[in-house]
Amino acid sequence: MFAGRSKDDGKGVFSRERKLTLKNLILLIVTFKSSIQRELDMFFKEVSHSDFNIREVTKGAFTQARYRKGFWSIYPECHIGRVYGETTPFPSNAFFMRKYGDIPSDEWRFDANSLGTNDFRSSKDNIYWASLTNIKGNGILVSSDGNHSFSSFVNDGKISFLVADYFNGGAEIFFRSHLANERNPLKRGDHFRESITLNLINGEKK
Numbered sequence: 001m002f003a004g005r006s007k008d009d010g011k012g013v014f015s016r017e018r019k020l021t022l023k024n025l026i027l028l029i030v031t032f033k034s035s036i037q038r039e040l041d042m043f044f045k046e047v048s049h050s051d052f053n054i055r056e057v058t059k060g061a062f063t064q065a066r067y068r069k070g071f072w073s074i075y076p077e078c079h080i081g082r083v084y085g086e087t088t089p090f091p092s093n094a095f096f097m098r099k100y101g102d103i104p105s106d107e108w109r110f111d112a113n114s115l116g117t118n119d120f121r122s123s124k125d126n127i128y129w130a131s132l133t134n135i136k137g138n139g140i141l142v143s144s145d146g147n148h149s150f151s152s153f154v155n156d157g158k159i160s161f162l163v164a165d166y167f168n169g170g171a172e173i174f175f176r177s178h179l180a181n182e183r184n185p186l187k188r189g190d191h192f193r194e195s196i197t198l199n200l201i202n203g204e205k206k
Helices: 024-031 034-048
Strands: 012-018 060-070 082-089 122-133 139-155 160-165 193-199
Touching: 012 034, 122 160
Parallel strands: none
Antiparallel strands: 012 193, 060 082, 060 122, 122 139, 139 160, 139 193
16 A cells, blocks of 8 residues: 555565564564564665664654544544554653643643653554654555554664554553453464564665
8 A cells, every 4th residue: 555655656665475473473563673673674774875773762763654544534633543643752842741730741642651652652553554764764664454553662772663453452541441342352272363564665765
């Protein structure tokens, strides 16, 4: 989908489809470790003609964008569940609540902790695509049919990019009871298979 809509008809994007076991999916989710990480490092070194470490995080160094299937036809621009969104881990107006009762200095989406702002780190379901790119436009993009969920968050100086077809609504305390009848917990002996399409984006190729 993304490659077909790109300005250069997908010439700056290549795709690799992988069928992942749950074990391999978790390895992909956590921190791009092992062979996948090496493959990404080699790719970015080639396109930028210099050593590039995607795991190093600075404020505003990476932009997350996503397009998803919404439950409503319109969302407020400040809503973290809006159909299209773009943000960074710690934008300039991000703020940290030190204690209960403090008055927020900006919109709730900019409320942050060590994982990033609410807008950046929250799970987004029913995505069509989601991406994480650096200031040069290089990065990764996952394509979906609207059934996958994803989240990205800062994790010990790295950015984790989690994609899953199986999603149980997260662990948010307030809405936990509202989702009780919709949850589908895994039981011992259950089997399921995941498949994702991961794209590497060359933002420098014109």
